[in-house]
Amino acid sequence: MSQSSTAIFGARRDQAFPTLSEADIDHMRRFGDASAYAAGEHIIRAGDVAPGLIVVLSGKVDITQDGLGRRETIVTHGPGSFVGELAQLSARPSLVNAEAAEPVEAFVIPSQRVRDLMVQEANLGERIMRALILRRVGLLESATSGPIIVGPLGNADVLRLQGFLARSGQPHRTLDSGSDPCAKTLVERFEVDPHHLPVVLCPNGRLLMNPGEKDLARCIGLLRPIDADTLYDVAIVGAGPAGLAAAVYAASEGLSTIVLDCRAFGGQAGASSRIENYLGFPTGITGMALMARAYNQAQKFGVEMVIPDEAKLLSAAADNTGARYLLDVGDGETVRTRSVVIASGARYRRLDVANLSQFEGTSVHYWASPIEGRLCAGQEVALVGAGNSAGQAAVYLASHARKVALLARGGSLDASMSRYLVERIQAQPNIEVLTETEIEALEGEEGNLATVRWRNRVSGEVTTRPISHLFLFIGADPNTDWLAQCNVALDAKGFIRTGSELGPEHGLMETSRSGVFAIGDVRCGSVKRVAAAVGEGAQVVAALHAYLARDSSAAATPQSMIPKSGDRFSEKDHASTKR
Numbered sequence: 001m002s003q004s005s006t007a008i009f010g011a012r013r014d015q016a017f018p019t020l021s022e023a024d025i026d027h028m029r030r031f032g033d034a035s036a037y038a039a040g041e042h043i044i045r046a047g048d049v050a051p052g053l054i055v056v057l058s059g060k061v062d063i064t065q066d067g068l069g070r071r072e073t074i075v076t077h078g079p080g081s082f083v084g085e086l087a088q089l090s091a092r093p094s095l096v097n098a099e100a101a102e103p104v105e106a107f108v109i110p111s112q113r114v115r116d117l118m119v120q121e122a123n124l125g126e127r128i129m130r131a132l133i134l135r136r137v138g139l140l141e142s143a144t145s146g147p148i149i150v151g152p153l154g155n156a157d158v159l160r161l162q163g164f165l166a167r168s169g170q171p172h173r174t175l176d177s178g179s180d181p182c183a184k185t186l187v188e189r190f191e192v193d194p195h196h197l198p199v200v201l202c203p204n205g206r207l208l209m210n211p212g213e214k215d216l217a218r219c220i221g222l223l224r225p226i227d228a229d230t231l232y233d234v235a236i237v238g239a240g241p242a243g244l245a246a247a248v249y250a251a252s253e254g255l256s257t258i259v260l261d262c263r264a265f266g267g268q269a270g271a272s273s274r275i276e277n278y279l280g281f282p283t284g285i286t287g288m289a290l291m292a293r294a295y296n297q298a299q300k301f302g303v304e305m306v307i308p309d310e311a312k313l314l315s316a317a318a319d320n321t322g323a324r325y326l327l328d329v330g331d332g333e334t335v336r337t338r339s340v341v342i343a344s345g346a347r348y349r350r351l352d353v354a355n356l357s358q359f360e361g362t363s364v365h366y367w368a369s370p371i372e373g374r375l376c377a378g379q380e381v382a383l384v385g386a387g388n389s390a391g392q393a394a395v396y397l398a399s400h401a402r403k404v405a406l407l408a409r410g411g412s413l414d415a416s417m418s419r420y421l422v423e424r425i426q427a428q429p430n431i432e433v434l435t436e437t438e439i440e441a442l443e444g445e446e447g448n449l450a451t452v453r454w455r456n457r458v459s460g461e462v463t464t465r466p467i468s469h470l471f472l473f474i475g476a477d478p479n480t481d482w483l484a485q486c487n488v489a490l491d492a493k494g495f496i497r498t499g500s501e502l503g504p505e506h507g508l509m510e511t512s513r514s515g516v517f518a519i520g521d522v523r524c525g526s527v528k529r530v531a532a533a534v535g536e537g538a539q540v541v542a543a544l545h546a547y548l549a550r551d552s553s554a555a556a557t558p559q560s561m562i563p564k565s566g567d568r569f570s571e572k573d574h575a576s577t578k579r
Contacts, residue, residue, distance in 0.1 A: 015127075016134035019080040020055070024124055028055055031117045032107035037061075037100040043083070044098035046145070047204030049091055049221065052110040053128075054083035059104030064097045065145040066203075072144065076101060082128070085135035086169075089114060090299045093203065093221035095145045095171055115302050133296060139171040146171035147220055150183045151198025154375065156361030156447060157210050158198045162371050164213045167264035167271070168222060168307070169292050213263070213308050226306060226333045231323050232258045234544055235337035237311045238479075240267020241530045242520025243343035244294040245537025251301035253541060255548075258335055259303055260327070262310035266291030267345045268476065268521075269530045271367030272389060273396030277418060278530055288369070290530075309333075314340060314486040314516070324515055324551065338551060339544055342488070342496060342511070342518045343537070346476030351384065353442055363449030364442075364470050368393035373400040376469045380405065382452050384439060385473030386413050391421035393473055398428045405465070407437045407454060442470070478522050488513055495524035509540050515547050 020028070032055065037043055044050045046066060054061070061077040074096060077083055083098050091111040109117060118125035139145050147165065151158040153176045165172040175183035177197055186192075190207050192199055200208045202219040217223035234250050236243045239261035251257045264270065272287030281290075299305065309329045317323035317336060327335040348366040350356060356364060365372050373396065381401045383394050386408035394406050406425065412435060413422050425431050436457045444450040452467040478494040489497045489512035496518035499508040509517045519536040521528055526536065 012134055016131055016138060017075055017077075017081060018127060018131055020082065021080070025055060025057070025080070027121050027124055028109065028117060029107060031113040032109035035106050035108045037104040037106070039100055039102045041100045041104075042097070043100060043104075044094045044096070046095060046097050047093050047202065047221075050084065050088050050094045050098075052084070052091075052108045053088050053114050054098070054106050054108050056081050056083065057105040057107070059106075060101040061104060062097075062099050062101045064099065065095070065139075065142070066097065071097070074138075074142075082131075084114075084132065085139070086132045086296060086299075087221075089132060089296070090305065095139055095203065112302075115300060118300050129296075129300065136169065136171075140169070143171065143173055145203075146173065147203060147216070148172070148186070148201040149174045149198055150186055150192075150201070151177050153178075154362060154448075155198060159371065159375075160213075160361060161198065161200060161211075161216065163369065164216065164264060164308075166369060166371060167266060167288065168217070169265075169288075169295070170220065170222070217308055223306065223309060226258075226309075226329065226335055228334060228336070230256075230336065231321060232256045232304075232335065232337040233548060234258075234339045234341055235260065235325070235327050235335050236341045236343055237261075237327070238267065238343035238345050238520070238522070239265040239295070239305070239307060240343060240345045240520060240533065241269050241291070241294070242345070242533035242537040243267075243341070244291065244298055245534040246341050246343060246519060246540050247298040247303045247537075248294065248301060249538045249541040250544060251298060251303045253545070255541075255544065257298075257303045258337070259298065259305050259307070260309050260311050260329060260335070261307045263308055265295040265305070265307060268348075268367075268389065269533075271369065273368050273392050275392070275530060276420065277388075306335075310482070311344075312482055314483065314488070314513075339515045339547055340517070341540055341544070342483075342516065342522060343520045343533075344479040344482070344522050346521045347479045348472065348476050349474045351439055351472055351474065353439060355442055358447060359442060359444060359449045359470070362447045363444065363468055364472065366472055368396050368471055372469070372471070373397065376401045378402050379469065380465065380467055381469045381471065382407060382439075382454075382465070382467050383471040383473065384408075385471075385475075386410055386416045387473060387475065388418055388421060390473035391417045391425060393471055394431055395421070395424050395428065397471065398431050402430065404428075404431045405467070406431055406433045407439065408433070408435050409438055409457070411435050439470075444468075476521070480522060486513075488516060488518075491524045493524075495526075496522055497524050501525075507543050507546075509536065509543055510547075515551065517543060 056077050058079050061083055063074045064071045087094050149161050177183045196209050206219055233255040234257050236246050236259045239259050247257050247259050269287045270291040274284045276284035311327050312330055313328040315326050317326050323336040324338050325340050377400050379401055380403040382405045384407045394404050398404050437454050440455045441453040449468050451464055453464045455462045480494050491497050498511055498518050499506050502512055509519055511518050517540050519540050520533040
């Protein structure tokens, strides 16, 4: 093992790079096929899909990551070691290189069989899964593998791309085009016009000019084409706590499952800096860590992840292959499924200030991650909100910022925030709580916020402060706009109606469409808590089994009940779904 890996993995390096016993190897052989590599042979190249998990029987394999102009060794695997990390669990492109340092005898376990190994050999599978996760954590901490973002620090698009990769659990590097010599070399080598920054250099060598998240995800192999011939038992729209829980339970119980999300896994919970009231985590856990565990767990059971990709239309299937529904995701791609679970959650509310959009992405933020923490280090910041998410963010930002002004419209935080958070905020000397207060105006230039003005609703006193970062945690609205043409009944506020609200014939989480269910924050009457969302995700799987059992011998849904792709309902029809 090299000094590099020792520094990255610290005390847990033995868990990250375990040596398997002969008994362990014997248990694993039936899942793989024998293979051999000559000295100097490139077994895996970063950016290419690896053949699977490679168990080394003899010889040595160097695992390296490419810096700009140099190659760094992470670890050297010998007999009894295995080559791979989380990318191999779902057959995604490798983040590292693997090269035979000497002649190697091994056997290769393909990704699909790795999942079989995890399930059938539970104790061994647990150790392997832990190692795969720790190796990914090490790559994230080293920040020297994965795509390279080149652009001005603090630029809105740089922050957007950093945020997407961070929330997707993808190692990456960011180079400041204004000061980093390697960044300047890249810009000159590829003859990039400074006006086209940022650019992203993918591990496969492709250069993308200020890409959208979907284009970047395709380039690094996160997003793959949907197989039009595959029929899924259930398609889940949304990869927040509810959607991921449903995916884990459905797949673990034998249902073929696909999950779609238009942004990244984790939903709003994934953006929480710390969750301390989730059962089983007495010391607390970051939202990203909790959701990453769920995401990896779902992939362990074979869930197909399609992220970021957005469901645009739900329609009835017109074939005789068993599909009941089609989910149109754009670009000519469609998911064929027997049932649908809508877990699309909610979207962040925006402040009612005229020039808000001018500062979004650079100075106005809707979550508080380490990226934002670094941006506001040593500064005064303002945060609007009075719920638990706002409280968690305020405490987190207080550890980075010089001062946090917490603005709440109500007269007290106690009505909407957990008591432990209220007490923690009161104990922070650099958090100033301003109740009965609302933002009046934002001022700045070229997308950079300079001052924030707020007013006390009782006294009328107006305050202006030099603040360049504003955080908004003012609630969310249901993410159901995409259902406008799908004839799924909504309430007056846009939440999906389910169960008894629709009539005694509907199950607890069943919508107005048979075989379509709603869970989590998007469902009318749901409890807006992570634990409640996870509970609904588990509970809906029982309803799925019951529906699929009935549907296996039932006729296809009459086409008149649900619009086909392209059909439109009248305003009257649409309004009727909201009553």
